Amino acid sequence: MRIDFRRRTTPRLSVVVPIHNVAAWLPECLDSILRQPVGDLEIVLVDDASTDGSTAIAERYAAAYGHIRLIELPERSGVSTARNVGVAHCTAPYLTFVDSDDALPADAWSRMLRTLRRTGSDFVVGKAARVSDTEWFVPPLMQRNHEVERLRCTIEEAPLMLADVFVWNKIFRRDFWDRAGIVFPERTRYQDQPALTQAFLAAERFDVLTDVVYEWRMRHDLTSATQRRAELSNLEERRQTKLMTLEMVRRHGSQRLLDVLVREILPIDMWEHYRAAVAGPSHTWDDAYWTLLRAMQTAIWNDATVPFEQTTIVPRQRAMGAVVEADRRHQLRAIIDEIDAGVRRGDVARSGAPVRRPVLQGAS
Structure with missing residues (x-):
């Protein structure tokens, strides 16, 4: 692990920026951090074995600004490791994070x-x-x-x-x-x-x-996790994360929190997995993906928690969940086709919810 640290005054805010193959966006990200009117910043860049030129960009910024620190991981470790390593090297009383393809x-x-x-x-x-x-x-x-x-x-x-x-x-x-x-x-x-x-x-x-x-x-x-829903490994990681979150809230002991989590929060993105399960022609549908999707749904939404039909998501998404539970893939495909027809008419969003206009920039 290579670390470039230079001594400076005690910072007020530490900023952890994990980096992996984001050369197209990294300068804009770092410039937006450097423009912040906050004194005494400590910026910790953690390069996760980039291969696209991101490392050289990070090195240039670290050389030019004394309050930027660069850590280079010797092999690809993932964003979690990069963040954890970054936090371990932060020294300020306040801590925040910026992803290297985003901006402030x-x-x-x-x-x-x-x-x-x-x-x-x-x-x-x-x-x-x-x-x-x-x-x-x-x-x-x-x-x-x-x-x-x-x-x-x-x-x-x-x-x-x-x-x-x-x-x-x-x-x-x-x-x-x-x-x-x-x-x-x-x-x-x-x-x-x-x-x-x-x-x-x-x-x-x-x-x-x-x-x-x-x-x-x-x-x-299609390199971010949320844009790769159709991958079986992605679905498995989503299942693990949802079940981990469910167990944490359950151990916390608040029935109100548990109820909100199961009814309103955990089902929010299920429609994306439903779409992924029937994304291609019927003869190419992934049986393993379908089986895992149904197992995830029944493990979270059941008589011991809340049946899926009692969640608060929009009716069309609840309908998708009902046919998944009933093991009816062709019926799910029909619901999605109907939604897509509504999208083309302009009266239904792709998720199955009514169309919402974007918030204008600068509006709160």
């Missing part, structure tokens, strides 16, 4: 830090927007969770915040992070959900702001 708005962190100093909460959460070359919008559930400011909030008071399973729209007190023993689980592409569930359950208080503090890039090269 002009002043993402000033108000977050002021809020934490005022409230004494364990961490603060801001709003995130999805961005591409042609779009800028706040996802509906993100918008719902950030409609009003909530200071010194508890997870019992705002249980739907368990759906905010992203690490990069938050600033944590480092002593809280260490005290809670938060570690990103390795060998999974969905490492944020268990770590953030742990944070919400461990926090005595947290703050929720209405500001957009992060811009989450929609990539079209």
Whole structure:
């Protein structure tokens, strides 16, 4: 492991940036961090054995700026390891994360830090927007969770915040992070959900702001985990993550949190897996994927928790779940074909929900 560290004054905020083959986006990401009007930053870059020129870019930035530290992992280890290694080398009292293909708005962190100093909460959460070359919008559930400011909030008071399973729209007190023993689980592409569930359950208080503090890039090269739903390994990792989260909330002992998790949060992305299960012609459907999908659904939604038809997702998605449970793949394909026809008419979103207009840039 190669580490480039230079001594400097004690920083106020540590920023961990995991890097792997993001040469096309890394300069914009790092420039957006460097433009933040927050003094005493410590930026820890962790290069996870990049092969596309990202390492050279990171080296140039580390050479040019004394408050950037570069760690080079000798072999591909995954984003969880990269983040965990980065955290271990952070020295500031506050901690945050930025993914190296994303970017920050002009002043993402000033108000977050002021809020934490005022409230004494364990961490603060801001709003995130999805961005591409042609779009800028706040996802509906993100918008719902950030409609009003909530200071010194508890997870019992705002249980739907368990759906905010992203690490990069938050600033944590480092002593809280260490005290809670938060570690990103390795060998999974969905490492944020268990770590953030742990944070919400461990926090005595947290703050929720209405500001957009992060811009989450929609990539079209199919390299991100959320864009590879059709892979069997992806589904297996999603199953493990959902079951891990379910067990954590169950052990926490709050029936209210458990109910919100099973009814409103865990089913949110199931429609994407339903689509993936019947994505090709019927003679190419993956039997192993279908079997694992049905096993995941019945393990989470059953008489001991909540039947899938009693979740709060839109009716068409509940209908998809019902035919998956009944082992009717062709019927699932028919539902999806009907939804797609509605998409072409412009009255139904691809997920099966009514069409929602994107939030205009700069709107809260």
